[in-house]
Amino acid sequence: MYRSYVNEDGLRIRLPSKIFNEILNKISKNYPNECGGIFVGKVDIENQCALIERMKMPNLISSTPVFFKRLASFLNDWLNDVFISSSGDLYYLGEWHSHPNGFPSPSSTDLKTLQKIAKNNNVRIETPLLLIVSYNSKVYDERFFIYSHDKLIPYDKQD
Template sequence: MILTNIEIGLSIEIDDKLVGNLIYIGKKHYPNEFGGFLIGNYSDDFKKLNITDTILPNRYKSTPFLFERENIGVDEQFEKFYKENPQKFYVGEWHTHPNNLPIPSNMDIKAMNNITNSKEVAIQNPIFLIIGYNKIKTELGFYIIFKNKIYKYETVNK
């Protein structure tokens, strides 16, 4: 699946199988929210982000309206991905919105800003995926903070 934000001219590519897997993992925690870290790398021209894997948190709290994750015990997994060829690294985060739309809440926007502006994060533009779902439908929302504005990626018809 390829998504683009036409306004900023940047894209994301994510394997359908990985998307399916994230949805499956997220829904297993119904009615609570759940999420994790996104792993990937950039294309040579830095115009496209390839999202390839996920790392799930070892410690987290979740309710139907909250997902709080910690970063304890995941260092080794990040290092392992970083040693691969091509290198893979932390590119963002994902979480679910059970019975709701993939629209960022105030808390989400705050977290997105914290992460984007964190000195510990090497990349300037982490990606945030929200998986909104109910009994009949699942929708994805990919967001980025670029030059202090939030942008949403859209699927582009080929």
């Protein structure tokens, strides 16, 4: 079972429901503070679709209700392991994080972070994805974005 999202250019994202439920679990456990992690998967160029296959949240984060910082070296080691064990088929696709008691809208910090990621020579993808999940202890809302041409382009959830 997948959750599907599409943007104005017809690009799609497929996120397994199991992974989305793992994210919701992490978010609810960290509430009312922010938390986040990364996605790995692959891009199906022929079908213009990003296929998310795994997600990881670091064990060590520093967070408040409006900010979180993670230990990047832990995630870099995990990314290298995934890349090697999949013979290069799976790689970094993007980020996810929560906005407790807020909206699933990117902040200026979110945009700056994705700009930095897209320009990083160690990252295989120039158009990273961003999933923001707002959460208020009972209700959630989600929104995907893709960084392209110095802006974040939203995706709409498909039923």
